[in-house]
Amino acid sequence: MNEAAWAVGRVSGFVALFLFTGSVLLGIASRSGRPVFGLPRFSVTLLHRNVALLGTVFLALHVGTLLLDPLARLNPIDLLVPFLGAFRPFWQGLGTVALDLVLAVVITAFLRHRIGQRAFKAAHWFTYVAWPVALAHAVGNGTNGTDKLFLVSAAASVAAVAGAVLWRLSPTFLETARARQSLAGEERPR
Amino acid sequence: MTGSLHIDWTRCDGRGLCTELLATLLTRDDWGYPISRRGDGIRGEVPIAPGHEEAAREAVILCPKLALTLRPPAKSS
Numbered sequence: 001m002n003e004a005a006w007a008v009g010r011v012s013g014f015v016a017l018f019l020f021t022g023s024v025l026l027g028i029a030s031r032s033g034r035p036v037f038g039l040p041r042f043s044v045t046l047l048h049r050n051v052a053l054l055g056t057v058f059l060a061l062h063v064g065t066l067l068l069d070p071l072a073r074l075n076p077i078d079l080l081v082p083f084l085g086a087f088r089p090f091w092q093g094l095g096t097v098a099l100d101l102v103l104a105v106v107i108t109a110f111l112r113h114r115i116g117q118r119a120f121k122a123a124h125w126f127t128y129v130a131w132p133v134a135l136a137h138a139v140g141n142g143t144n145g146t147d148k149l150f151l152v153s154a155a156a157s158v159a160a161v162a163g164a165v166l167w168r169l170s171p172t173f174l175e176t177a178r179a180r181q182s183l184a185g186e187e188r189p190r
Numbered sequence: 191m192t193g194s195l196h197i198d199w200t201r202c203d204g205r206g207l208c209t210e211l212l213a214t215l216l217t218r219d220d221w222g223y224p225i226s227r228r229g230d231g232i233r234g235e236v237p238i239a240p241g242h243e244e245a246a247r248e249a250v251i252l253c254p255k256l257a258l259t260l261r262p263p264a265k266s267s
Contacts, residue, residue: 030254031254033203033204033205033206033222040210041205041206041207041210042207042210042211042248042252045207045252045254046252112256113251113256116256117201117255117256175206175222176204176221176222179220179221179222180221180222
């Protein structure tokens with residue numbers, strides 16, 4: 001039983017990170033306003049949301065099983081307050097930080113229509129902190145975090161997200177960027 | 191008529207989700223902003239043709255800028 005909790009706890013953490021990487025990439029793609037892989041824009045948005053929620057489910061599984069696991073020695077307080085852990089407290093604390101940021105992002109996303117665009121967006125920026133922190137947590141805390149295979153896939157993920165962020169910052173990021181730039185200075189038609 | 195879709199132009203960024211969901215009612219101008227295909231009336235007030243209520247609700251929910259709201263049919267006075 002303990003073996004199972006330990007195994008599920010580790011694998012689910014990896015799956016959650018993989019899904020969150022996908023969700024970050026899909027989120028940036030949807031922000032560009034372009035269809036992706038032939039999917040219409042609203043499908044990209046829904047895919048971004050659903051991949052993120054699936055990642056959150058695996059995150060809950062990751063944390064839940066390790067709470068039950070005597071080897072991980074995870075306390076409920078570790079879910080809220082970082083850096084108090086028994087095993088590699090710094091790296092586990094990064095997991096706590098990422099968990100709390102993800103919860104903030106998910107809850108504000110669900111409440112978007114109630115709390116308004118500004119508050120939703122402000123919280124959504126946390127993903128750019130949560131993702132690298134979660135990745136660092138996986139490398140530093142994971143039993144196989146420094147395995148060659150994991151480090152290679154982590155490096156590939158960093159390259160993909162960094163590339164997406166650079167694209168996000170480029171002047172032609174928006175689908176409509178060119179059309180709107182050629183009109184710079186003129187009044188937008190109503 | 192079953193009400194209208196109100197577009198808040200201070201929020202709309204022309205991301206194109208509503209024009210996909212309501213392709214028979216809306217099209218995009220050269221800069222990506224939605225315009226009514228009927229081409230009459232007020233530009234920010236799109237009449238929802240029967241059968242498109244569900245798609246209109248989806249558009250309101252999914253609009254990335256929260257720029258859309260549903261308005262009940264105007265009462266004739």
